[in-house]
Amino acid sequence: MPWKLVTEFTFDSAHVIVGYDGPCGRLHGHTYRVKMELESSTLRSSECVDRAIMVADFKTLKWAKKDIDAGGLDHAYLNDLLGDDTTAEVIAQYLYRETLRRIKQSLSENDLGDDLKLKVSIWETADSYCEYWE
Ligand SMILES: [Zn+2]
Structure with missing residues (x-):
């Protein structure tokens, strides 16, 4: 793949891992750090x-940075979106699917975006993160 876009951002959210026997089972928050990596063999308009002249608009990759009321994840209660299971693994998969959906939605009618490869990394703390790609 000749092109790879990489962008990083943070968002603040609250969550509970329902049924977790420990501190993660109580309501708390994180400043999540996200890295989006999008590879493409072609360039597109936006x-x-x-x-x-673009793989994608950087702002499309940063949608989750926006406030929950503006369609992002900042200052969200993640359990409202994802249910009981709000581990970094589940959030990474959600970010992957939602980001690809939003990118493909912005493509022209005859472009399926089959050459696009996305990888999402999400840090729950400074030293612990999860990667997700398909
Ligand atoms: Zn947590």
């Missing part, structure tokens, strides 16, 4: 520019 909603902001009509020429094929």
Whole structure:
């Protein structure tokens, strides 16, 4: 893949891992750090520019940084979105699927985005993170 976009951002959210026998079973919050890596073999236009000069708009990869009321995950209660299971593993998978869905939604009709490869990394604490890709 000749192109790879990489961007990192944080968002603050609360969660509970329901049924967890320990501190993670109590309501608490994290400043999650996210790294998005998107590889592509072709360049595309975006909603902001009509020429094929981008893998994707960086802002599309950073959607989760936005406030929950603006469609992101910042200052969200993650259990409202994901149910009882809000581990880094489950959040990483959700970020992966939702990010690819949003990218593919922005593509032109005859472009399925089959060449796009996404990898999501999410840090729950400074020294512990989870990676997800398919
Ligand atoms: Zn936690």
